[in-house]
Amino acid sequence: MTGRGESLIRKSLRKFRRDRFGMAGLAVVAVFGLVAAGVKLGLFCTLDQATTAVGPQFVRPGEYYSTIKDPGVRARSLLGTDIQGRDVLTKLVYSIKQAFAIGLIVSVCAVLIGVVLGCISAYFGGWVDALLLWVYTAINSVPFILWIVSISYAFGRGFLGVVVALTCTFWVGIYFNVRAEVMRLKEMEFVLASESFGASKWRIIFGDIAPNLTHLIFVFLSLDFIAAVKNEVILSFLGLGIAGEPSWGVMIANARLDLAAGKWWEVTGATVLLFVLVMAFNMLTDALQDAFDPKKVG
């Protein structure tokens, strides 16, 4: 019994590191994340490169073509070109940044709002709780996709509209779960103990209760990240999402007619990347859930 003790977080991390599927998921997500960061820094490709034609339309993957810049130069296209002669690989890589930006912003904002409101609602109870619960019920009673459609109409097509629409609909689920957990925690004796020596309400909420929500926070961050990425694709596919920039949803929407004509590479590329990222994230979420749930920490 000497030296520093091991916190529950560190214990959870140790458990997480032993989870092979979780680590594999994390590795894939990390690769995607690095690429996204690279694109953001302008390392791999720029928006300009992703939106300008490089050669003739519908070059098949692996074929050579003469570039627009200099017709004498032959270049090989790895994943082909689209209907306007833009390089599919460049668009795909650029879209990774789009997916990460939307996933990160939406999940962080939604978790922040959900956790803070859930804590306040459950701890104070009374009319505050009634009001927030009413907002929750109101948002929940309208089909999710309708909210997203109407909010992104109101904010206009584009990145901001998608982010606001997804955040507005995602926080309610987190709010309700956090509220239930805080209801349970606030009756625990360590909270009563803090009340008995007169700790302030805010100190109890954010010092005593909130640190016990880490498992929910981790899980919701990763769940909502995936949900945001998937919903961006759906919104863009419906023509309500990103405009003027490539994204996986936009690519799938634009290339779906080409698919019938046998031009399969653009749709396939976007779908495969989406699938790999979502799959990896699901594995990561599962592992996080196992490692961080206090009922399972052992």
Place this chain on the structure above:
Amino acid sequence: MSAPLLEVEGLKKHFPVRSGLFRKVTGWVHAVNGVSFTLRTGDTLGLVGESGCGKSTLGRTLIRLYEPTEGALRFEGRDIAKATSRELMPVRREMAMIFQDPYASLNPRMTVEDVVAAPMRAHGVGTTAERRARVAELLEVVGLRAGAASRYPHEFSGGQRQRVGIARALVLSPKLVIADEAVSALDVSIRAQVVNLMMRLKERFKLTYVFIAHDLSIVEYISTHVAVMYLGHVMEKASSRALYTSPKHPYTQALIAASPTPDPARRKEKQVLKGEIPSPMRPPSGCVFHTRCPLAEERCRVDVPALRDFGKPGDEHLVACHLVKE
């Protein structure tokens, strides 16, 4: 006899029961229903009773975790029954609570040092270094190693965790400590150690205890006075000696008869109470115990018995029963 530290008069705590769409109050749980007693400095009052008799609610109301519905609660002469949380702050330094569940009463995300120092932080006492020194001092007092300060609660056993809880209760040098089933959750072998620790601390820091428990033998061991509760009422209150040697209330007699005793001389004919505790939402009329009392008469169903003193002068023995004669 010293001055009263805590005076309780007609204390009631009722919880609303809500139901329906608009959360209308449809009934009240009469958890504590008119309790009066006086606690003097240096006393240890044992509160005993079956589960659901209101003893924990009473303890939590005494330390103002709950606001009393009715009645007076005077700590060192000041009525704190309706005090606001700001007015309570100085009083909160003088009172502390030890909780039942050693696994739930310590925040799993905090180190032992943070847990024990939390009351000091809440009251802005001392610098970081002073707090650390005070925590180290108290950990030693409760019998934990100095290295324990930087560890987390899940690394300790139940008994050790309860010692941490005791250290936290003592960190502000309180006068009154309310121990709510403080040893009930511990292994029998650890229980005696913790009770002995609490008795030593009482001597050393001149503490006054309210010791809530359902284990009669531990209460007999630690308490100077004992109050027996049933359905939110005090049925009998006397010095520990008088209560255990000559219980007067039929309920106390049944409780003592039902508890196992290693002394065959004290073993009496087993008198097992029939039935369940009635619902505290609809307590019986008259004496609340009449539905289960083997001796109940007609007037027990109608009149509420008051607490009457049957003790010798200077040795109060209060009993709330119509049938007890001098």
